[in-house]
Amino acid sequence: MKSEPETYSIDQLKTDGVTPWEGVRNYQARNHMKAMRKGDLVLFYHSSCDPAGVAGLGVIRAEAHPDESQFQRGGLYFDTKATREKPIWYCVDVAFRKKAKRFVPLSEMRADTELTSMVVLQRGSRLSVQLVSEAHFSHICRLAGL
DNA sequence: GCCAACGTTGGC
DNA sequence: GCCAACGTTGGC
Numbered sequence: 031m032k033s034e035p036e037t038y039s040i041d042q043l044k045t046d047g048v049t050p051w052e053g054v055r056n057y058q059a060r061n062h063m064k065a066m067r068k069g070d071l072v073l074f075y076h077s078s079c080d081p082a083g084v085a086g087l088g089v090i091r092a093e094a095h096p097d098e099s100q101f102q103r104g105g106l107y108f109d110t111k112a113t114r115e116k117p118i119w120y121c122v123d124v125a126f127r128k129k130a131k132r133f134v135p136l137s138e139m140r141a142d143t144e145l146t147s148m149v150v151l152q153r154g155s156r157l158s159v160q161l162v163s164e165a166h167f168s169h170i171c172r173l174a175g176l
Numbered sequence: 177g178c179c180a181a182c183g184t185t186g187g188c
Numbered sequence: 189g190c191c192a193a194c195g196t197t198g199g200c
Contacts, residue, residue, distance in 0.1 A: 078187080080185050082187075136187080155193090156185045156193070157185095
């Protein structure tokens, strides 16, 4: 799961303990969240910053439920087409698990032949919620000391 | 249903 | 700040 640290960082998650992953407004990303199950592990990726990369580990605390921000009129994530009866956007609750002992920068991931097929490294990959294979996941965890 | 225009993402 | 990639919108 990607987040701009200026908006929401791994340190903020550590402070909060758990947070609803609100504001995702992309159907594919939403569907990835709907597929998540309690206890699933999450790589927390810092995007649009220097350096970008994997900053830590989260765990799914609650499965997909309606994203409250879609109902907040005037709010950044308000959606006129969404109703309580028929919500459009969903979010999962993500709990803090661990901060990377070693931050894994994107540049290092790109240089790593084990990770060449990882979704986040593909050209134009902008999805904020992506599937990570077991192999890539454990490799990143090794690099990060997680 | 096509596709141009536009907005957003996010690395560089 | 640039720009490629890509999703969405809306006219036709």
